Amino acid sequence: MKKFEIELKWASAFTAISIAWVYFEKFLGYHDANVSSQAIFSFWLMVPQALVYVVSIRQKREKYYGGEITWQKAFISGVVLSAIIAGLSPAAVYLMTEFISPEFLSNIVEVRAEQGVPREGLEQIYNLNSLVSQAIFNNLATGVFFSAVIALFLKNKKA
Template sequence: MKNYSIEIKWAIRFTLLTLAWAIGEKLTGLHDAYIDKYALYTNLFAIPAILFFVMALREKRQYFFHGTMTWTQGFVSGIVLSFFIALLTPMAQYVIYSCITPHFFDTIIEYKIKNHYMTMEVARKYFNKETYMLQNSFSALSCGVITGAIVSLFIRTKK
């Protein structure tokens, strides 16, 4: 596990970032008053997420690989980081939708039904804690692997 201490540290930081982002969304009204804008603004999370990947892989390059890292080494580190983030994601989602904004699913279901985007049955199947925990874990893994591959292209030091 010592070989992966940097990835574990950054996965914990990423999880804390996720919780902070959710608090920010809640405080700005994206989970209730401005629920109609939630889908647009929640995607801005990609910016700090990519920045965290850059910082994590740069730290891995500097302190583990002693300043020299191939694309493959960076990519593997990105996969490992993504795996640990995916493991922590259900816990973060549970905290978000149980403590930070427990009314989120009721609010978004009401919005989707009121605006004829979904039926009640479809909305309830899609917008619930268990579904979000699963979707976000797989999303963290898949998006993380892609992000790790791209970031590794830019921070590698040898071909």
């Protein structure tokens, strides 16, 4: 477990940032009055999330590998971070949909239905199970991408 201590710490920070972002979205009205623009606003969450990857991989390089890291080791560190984040995401989604913003799913279904999208399709997309699956997949996919790109910039040793 000591080997992945840094990734665990930053995955927890990533999850906390994501939960705080949901509070921020709700405060700004993106879970009720402005729910139709929520996806666009949520896109900006990737900026602090990418920064978590940068800081995590940089810390892994400095504290675990003594200041030198290959692209492969940096990438693996990022992938491990992604896997831990994906593992934490069901709890974050549950917290969001049950406690922080329980009205979010019904609000988004109503707005999209008013726009002419069939309600039964919307209810298949906007439910707890679907959001958990999407969170896991999206965190893994974006995390692997972030890891590959960031590892290119943070590597400082030939393989």
